[in-house]
Amino acid sequence: MPSATLRDLLDAVPPLSAELSLNEVTERFQTGGFDRVLSLAIVDEDRRPIGLISRHALMELLLNKYSRDLYGKRPIRYFMNPEPVIVSLVAGTSTVVSTVTSQLKTPVVEDFIFTEADGRYAGLGYVADVLKLVEQRLAQRNEALAKANQEIKESQAHLVQSEKMAALGQMVAGVAHEINTPLGYVGNNVQMAAELIANVQPLVAEYDALFTELMNPEADGARIESRIGMLSELRQSFDANRELQDLSGLFEDTQFGLKQIGEIVQSLKNFARVDRATTDRVNLIENIETALTVGHHHLKHRVTIEKRFEPIPDVPCAPSQINQVLLNLLTNAAQAIHHDHGKLLIRTYVRDEFACISIEDNGTGIPPEHVGRIFEPFYTTKKIGEGTGLGLAISYRIIKAHGGDIRLATRVGVGTRFEISLPIAGVPPEQSADAASDLMAPVS
Ligand SMILES: Nc1ncnc2c1ncn2[C@@H]1O[C@H](COP(=O)(O)OP(=O)(O)OP(=O)(O)O)[C@@H](O)[C@H]1O
Ligand SMILES: [Mg+2]
The missing domain is CATH 3.10.580.10 (CBS-domain)
Known part of the structure; x- marks a missing residue:
């Protein structure tokens, strides 16, 4: 107007x-x-x-x-x-x-x-006209604000999406590395096995030739003797039993490597699985194991992990979202540890009507003046390119959408403990579980 x-x-x-x-x-x-x-x-x-x-x-x-x-x-x-x-x-x-x-x-x-x-x-x-003018201006300003708000929401949605893509990229790089190690030695083993088999092959051929000679009714004693001579020469230069033992060892290792690759792939599948309805009950301890496997590259060499899992009942939730929260908490904890005696204590327990997971690190801790800000979108103390500051904002939203809570206790120089609690009975009806997929809305 x-x-x-x-x-x-x-x-x-x-x-x-x-x-x-x-x-x-x-x-x-x-x-x-x-x-x-x-x-x-x-x-x-x-x-x-x-x-x-x-x-x-x-x-x-x-x-x-x-x-x-x-x-x-x-x-x-x-x-x-x-x-x-x-x-x-x-x-x-x-x-x-x-x-x-x-x-x-x-x-x-x-x-x-x-x-x-x-x-x-x-x-x-006329004063009335001025009032109308004020009203008109307010309406225009409201419209501009609504538009700005919409734009912020859209760019936030975009950022959330790029954060997810960045996290995915990081995860894929980590997982590729995880798979590469066993894949490397499985490849080596297969090559060594091929060499061993190639070594055994002339021996088998010689045995075979001797056998044919022995079975031949017109066999000539001199030819048999010469075959036996070649065979014993081969046997002296080559210990077939040892080679076969090595081969079976190689196969065992290879099987182990393949099993490891299989487990990683399975974890990835679990991690990325399309969510079932939030009314499906999920074993949170399995989710922790999955997140640990997927986040392994951040954690290994740097921290020792202690698990104290008290039994907790299966909880209705969207497992891939909970995985995302767990992976973020584990990554944050690992990134907060800047020394080489890092420890992570992961616990599960039941408190009242809630199933709880706590992740405790002995990292830097969070100064009291920052604690109030860590759930804000884009709040990060990490270098540009290392963190978007959306991890905890998204985690908070996910846990709240599940009717749960996320809390922390921290001391600078001692460490930080995050606890997430999820209602065993599931999301209360007034808090729609659909909200969990609405990660676009700004965190209030
Ligand atoms: N376990 C922890 N110990 C110390 N500081 C932490 C811990 N967890 C979170 N923080 C602080 O909270 C900030 C926000 O965490 P958040 O997960 O939201 O973002 P980020 O980790 O910086 O980035 P992103 O998750 O996008 O990689 C971190 O930058 C860090 O300063
Ligand atoms: Mg983070």
Whole structure:
């Protein structure tokens, strides 16, 4: 909607002379066709406004039975408001709005006077119009705010998405590394096995040739003897039993490596599984193991992990979201440890109606002045590119959407303990579990 200009607010109602009598002014109000106006301006000989007389002030005066007789012939300047609100037409609309609204009396009984640039009377302005203008501006501002809010939401959604992609990228890199190690030695083993088999092959061929010779009814003793001679030569240079033992060892290792790869792939599948409904009960301890496998590259070599798992009942939740929370807590804990005797204590237990997981590290701890900020989106103390600061904001939202809670205790130089608790009975009906998928909404 186009905003009003000052000229739109102006009504060129003729002003009154200060010398007009009270009776004459009353008549003007009654017959002058000024239905809209609350008041009329009074000007001097130079058309400069010197006061305002309002319909309301006249009524008050005339309510008195004898006023007409007593004052009817007196000039209006005795009864006018000598300090009306005067606004120059050269002022900006916002000056008009602020001047008028700051001097508004409630209830509104007078309008205000517009003057030309030279200070002469230009017309009346209606307070009601100014109020409409204010309303219009507020509506415009609201619209702009709503638009800005929408844009923030969209860019936040975008960032959440890129955080997820970044986390995924990091995870994929870690997992690729995890798979690469067993894959490396499985590959080596297979090559060594191939060499061993190649070594055994001439021996087998020789045995085979000897066997054929022995089975031949026309066998010639000299040829058999020569075969036996070659065979014993081969046997001397080559211990077949040892080679076969090595081969079976290689196969055992290879099987172990393949099993490890299988486990990693299974964890990945669990981690990324499309969520079942949140009413499905999930074994949280399995989720912890999955998150530990997936986050292994952050943790190994750096920390020793102690698990104290008290039995907890299966909890209805969206497992991939809980995995995301656990992975973030484990990664945060590992990243907070800057020494080489890092420890992580992971516990599970039941408290009241909640299944709880606590993750405790002996890392840097969080200074008290920062504790209040860590759940804010984009709050991070990590280097650019290392953390987006969305991990805990998203974790908080996920846990709250599950009807649970996430809390922490921390001491600088000692460590930090995060605890998540999830209701064993599931998400209370008033907190829709769908909220868990609405990670886009800003965290309040
Ligand atoms: N276990 C912890 N020990 C010490 N500080 C922590 C711990 N967990 C979180 N923090 C602090 O809280 C901040 C916010 O954590 P959050 O997980 O939200 O973001 P981030 O880890 O910095 O980035 P991202 O999770 O996107 O990689 C961290 O930068 C860190 O300062
Ligand atoms: Mg984090």
